[in-house]
Amino acid sequence: MKISALRLFNVKRFAGRGVAIEGIGDGVNVLCAANEFGKSTSFEALHALFFQPYSGKSGPVRNLRPYSGGNPLVEADIAHGEERFRITKQYYGGGFARVTDLASGRLVAQADEAENFISALIKGGPAGPAGLLWVRQGVTGIEKRSNAEEDGEKQVRASLLESVQGEVEAMTGGRRMAEIMQTVAGELDKLVTKRGPKAGGRYAAAIEVRDRLAAEEAQISADVGLLREALDKRATALKRLAELDGADERQQRQDAVASAQVAFEAAQAQGERLKTAEAEFKLARERRDGAGRALEAFRTALQKDADLAARRREAERRRGEAVGRRGEAAEASARAQAAADLADAQELETRELLARLDAALRAREAAERLAESRQRLSEAEAKRAALEEAEAQLALVGIQPGAIEELQALEIELSGLRAVAEAARPSVAVAYSVEAGGEIVMDGVPLADGQERSYDGQAQLVVMGIGVISLRSNKTPSGDRRLEQAEERRRALLDAMGVETLAAARARQVRAQQIDAEMRELRGSLSSLAPAGLARLREEVAAQALAGAELSEPEGDAAQLRAALSAAERQRLDARQALREAEPDRRRAEDAIVAAETALATLRTEQAHVEAQLGPEEQRAARERALCEDFADRSREAENADARAAELRAAAIDLVSAEAALKRARSVQSSVEQQIVALREAVAGLNAGIRARSDEAVEESWRETAEALSAAELRVAAFDKEIAVLQRLAVSLDRARSEARELYLKPVMAELSPLLGLLFDDASVTFDERTLLPQTISRNGQEEEVERLSGGMREQLSVLTRLAFARLLARGGRPAPVILDDALVYSDDDRIERMFDALHRQSRDQQIIVFSCRQRAFQKLGGNTLAMVDWRP
């Protein structure tokens, strides 16, 4: 389609008048005029002619009307292929639309038919699409605009582009495709949104119903389960109850209890009998044991009696012996006493004789000694003077010289005393009879006849044919008092000297010897002169002088007398010893008698006791027999009792088991009773639940719900399938359309790239698939959103895109005019010139109509200059 002329009357500022732009030709046509000259009005009028129905009163139509009102009229001559038409539209009063064939002047169409003709021109009708490609002042088709406006434009553009598409593919279907897709989307939209089932939609409702039914079904199913369980439980309970509560069962339980009771009682009775038998057995056993013990005791007593008799005889014998021994001992003692008395008398006599002899001898000697003493006294007194001096010296260092001697003398005396004591020891002498067969041996040494032998402590006499005689000296000799006194003195002496022993004293004396060396000589002389001291010598002299007066003659032999005295003394001591020996024998004999008597008395008592037990001797045998028989009887009785008890024990019923059995039988009975009660309660409880659920007919509800649920599930599945089908279809359509668009955009791109090359180096454009508008531009490898580009660049791109489309249409033999209404307001001079180049480049076989107020700038565009002339229809 090409536009060859545009005329308008009573449009906007042209109230009551009209203008015409004639002679629009191929290539670039430029209408360059100052502002307010009417360019935009012309443009809007042309737009309305093609896009606003004559009967419409929409915004664009109202805009056409002058302020003064009136009926806008727009007319355009177009060439469509070989034909040329005139399209005329009047709005408002007397509004019409009319298409006439310019060649013949024939009215082709009017009113709605004319509108259809026009829209066929734009959208492509039976004769194929044509179209107009518009770029308006400042409207690049890229900026955001109000939704309604945008939608309108988009619809227009879409329609245009779809015509283009159809042209490119030489196939129709774009519109049908869009409608089908819209239908599919609409159908889908009723069911689902991007987020899932559409709320309130049929699908969501079906899902909701299904879910509700599923929940209900689960609920009722649980109820049915409970009901069935309750029914089963009740059936089980009733069955169990019938079993438990049956007359037979009841009777059986009672019988069991009764028989257990009987068994228990029998066991109890048996137990009692056994206890009695055991007691009897125990008693019998005790009695048997008693009898046995009596018999045993009796026999023991008999035995003891016999023992006692023997022992008594022995004791009596011993007593006899002891009495005999006592007699002997008494006799021996008497004898010894007599011998002692005799020895005493002899000794006394001898001693007196000796004393008298001694006295006579001493008197004689005294007289002799007096003369000598007087001699010695004079010598001694001389010596003494010298000695006294020496003594004075000696006194300083020495001890009493006499002390040692005294001590020595004491020692000697002690020896003497000890010898005397020795003489007092006991002795024994034997006077053998003529017919004696041998000698008595004393301590291994034969004892001669009449020989007296002393001994210490004890001695043994072996008498052949008789035995051994033991002698004991149990008495200490009397008269030792002197010995003690001597010893006492000795001790006192030692103490006085300050020494322990005689030897010590002597040692001291030796020590003094050196000091009184000269004194010794003097003393020697003196002592020889006055052995007992000077004073003593004087006293001696005086005494001798006195004693010499009663001088008597000694009689008898002194040595003989002394020997006699010594013998007499020995005799006396021996006699004393013998007497002392005899005494213990006698005492022992008496003690033995006492012991024998005591033993005998004890035995007698015991024997009396045993005899009391045994009873009279003549009845003892009978008694023993009786005891024997008693024991035998008791043993038999005990055995019998034991046998009876054993018999009972063997036959005993286990009382514990019987009791347990009874207890069990009773507990069975009571537990069954409890079970029966519990079961009845359970059944009653179940009855209520079952009745309630049965009355609610849960099973019917369940089946109903289950069936409804499966129906709902089928419905949801059907929806699922429907959605899948629709989605599948939508995807297929979308994919097919995308592919087709790619196919279609290829030539557009082919057309566009040289144009882009005019303006930009190395630039390419991608298109939005939905709107077919430029989306991104890629320059020097960098991709930019078109929206971010500068205004100038956007408008340039917009124009170039239109040019490319137009070129595409033209190549398909369907040229469409490109109308630019001040479309390059933002572009700089350099770019404008390049755009002009592009326009001219595209203007072959192509109509481009440019409206612009930029007169100077557009002078360089060249092309067919259009002018506006007054016009009246």
Added chain:
Amino acid sequence: MFRFIHSSDLHLGKRFGSFSGDLPGRLREARHGVIGRLAQHARDHGADTILLAGDTFDTETPAPDIRRQALAAMRDHAPIRWVILPGNHDSLQATQLWSTLKAEAPANVVLASEPAAIHLSAGAVLLPAPCTTRRPGRDMSAWMDGAATPEGALRIGLAHGAIRDFSEEGASSDVIAPDRAARAGLDYLALGDWHGPLAVDPRTRYSGAPEPDRFKHQRPGEALLVSIAGRSALPEVTSLATASFDWQMRELHLLDSDDPLQALDALLPESRQRRQTLLRLVVTGRSRLPSRTAMLEAVALAAPDFAFIELDDAGLAMDCEAGDLDLIDRAGALREAAEALLAEAGDDGLSAGEREIARAALARLFSYAQAVAS
């Protein structure tokens, strides 16, 4: 001559939850109506006994109104005697049901709840085999073999369950011996459970449900009128129509050349029957897109005539020729989309579901394209 009516599987109280609207109510009411129709047949044919061989009630716990109204209806038809046998749906395990029935049953309703002989008349003894549980697991009719009956009296067995593995409940081990009648010397064995009428042998029969409840059996509901002249005489059996609803499953097999509308027209029942008809239409064979679309429209058009209509076209293969696609578009994006869907519908590499989706999408595209074109 002893004469009675043999029926079974009334399934009173069945609710038909899979249907919507007032159809479930109508179907339920129709089941109750069977009582009256059976009684009418009994009166018409001079039978005084109606044997119901199990599943009289649909569940073990029917709603009180179902139970009471059924008993009331039976009582109203006195002196006709009703013998109710526990089936698997209303087995004796439903103690509540049976104890209530015992308490409520009128004089002319006999509950065959014990395997013990029931004297129907001077010369006829009924040997019932009640189901003790939902699945008894054994042949309940075995006791009939040794059941003593008076000399010369007719022995009539009454049992519920499968004789082969064709039970309504699927596989089951507790089958009734098919030759029970012969073994137990029965003159007639009235069986229930199978919803379609079936003669096992001259003396053993399933009456089928008097009012069908599913599409499975291709016969209208009926009951059997049984007349037995005497011992050793073969029973004389007559079918009696009892159903008020017709459950039909019709198969429409299409060939490429068939006109689906014509075929459909021939298949659908007469208009006056349609209200009482539940129809399942199974379309198989092959069809081209336009025929298919036309047929679907025709079915949709006819649907309101029926109580229920269900179309199963899963078995209908789609034939598609270039001309059919031309009706969508001769070329261009639409044609491309159609070609792609057609290829997918026939692509064996895809799952059956995906193929079906593609097929349906193509059919849908076809119908939309026609709508846009018109």
